Amino acid sequence: MDLLQLRYFQAVARYEHISRAAEELRVAQPSLSRTIARLEADLGMPLFDRQGRRIRLNQHGAMFLRHVDRALRELDDGCRALRDARDTGLGRVGVASETLLTVTHLLGGFRAAYPSADVRLHQSNVREMDRRLRVGEVDFCVASQPLTGANLASVELAREEVLLAVPPGHRLDGRESVTIAELADEPFVTTRPGNWQRALLDRLFAAEGLTPQLSCEGDEPGASQDMISAGLGIGLIPTISRLSGTETRVPVAWVRVAAPDCHRVLTLVWNREAYLSEAALKFREFTMSRPFMGHRVPGGRDSL
Template identity: 80%
Template structure:
């Protein structure tokens, strides 16, 4: 078997779909099918169960994939280590986050402190972040919910209250607190399953034996406040948004939710077995050495009068 076969197998295993994998790899579908068939012939067992046009990774394939992931990750680590060794800069650091707004100031201040670092940012939900970490596609995830994996290490960056945001003039605007049962008929603006806002909303309602009414599901948690302000519904917003002053640009009313643990914990997560460039090591130290909310870009107008 050769390296190309292993990369093809890894991609097909991820999609469990030959045509989608062929599209990403930019090769013809019949050629990809023949490559997988040759690999299975060399290994002496099928790696996929085939049902018409659909394929599913079987037990043999799942076992083999774990070893392929580790092998390709080691090779990628070696390539990056060589690149860092000959590079005059600090190397590359890849970061994934559920919402880009959460880490905009952090990455901006890091780039200002280390201009030679090559920073790459990816927006991903929790499932995609886990996959990217395991595959070595990113060095760190800034996650608002736990990522599963015994090989992952994590440092808590921030624990904050999550508030209910309502349009100005809404019946709850001006209330100090509200119970979940009072929200049963209210339309919620939230994210798709897999993002922390949706996970928290479903958990809070499930604890009361209820199901939330949804008016909008999106992929960008940072857009929720804009839609609430426009009157499309109500939603859960981290207290960070209120402290950063976004309400002056996107006005909403803020209400505390009378429910236990209506909060989120923001963590920096990485794989302990993956090579970290000098840029990645400095990013970890930079991120964890001070309170998260202090990672702000300086005001360019400060001192100008």
């Protein structure tokens, strides 16, 4: 067993698809398949269930993957620590967020304060954020949905109301508030499953025993307001969008939703066991020491 085999196994386990993993690793599919087969032979048991050309990580593979992720993260952390000791800069900090609008001003302010820091931003849904954090691809996630794990620490950054946006002239234009039941037949512009807007929409409707009608599912939450303004449906939009000035460019009407917990909670999440560069430590301090989206970070104590 060698390091290359573990890297290859991690990629195949992530995609559960030989050709996609081979494309990412930039190796030939037959070579990748042979490497996985040798690893399984060394371990004395299969790590994947194979059905024709499809593969699925089995229970033994899932167990092994947890240890491989931990081992490779430790090695990567060691390499980063050596690079930081060698370099004169602050090192690298990686941040993942579901929407870029959420962290634009934060990262801009951090770069201005620490120009020598190497900042990397990744737009990811909650499942991808969890994976990136677990394998050490990012140092922090600015999450709109809960990320849980024994080694994860978090602090709440902001709590904001989520409003209903409707096209100008819509029947709800001018209403102060609306119930979920009144929206049962309305077409919604939203994101695909895995993003916070979709999770909130599904949760609010499920609480009323309803299923939302969807007119558009996308991967870019920032485009929702444009589609709503164009009359393609209605949608749930965070308060930050209303305050960001986009209303002058993309006009919509705003209505409050008469439902409990119609809000978004933003948290900063990190792996307490992972190595943090000087840049990452400065980023955490910077984020927790000033208002985030106009909100003061409550407290500053970590929570699991």
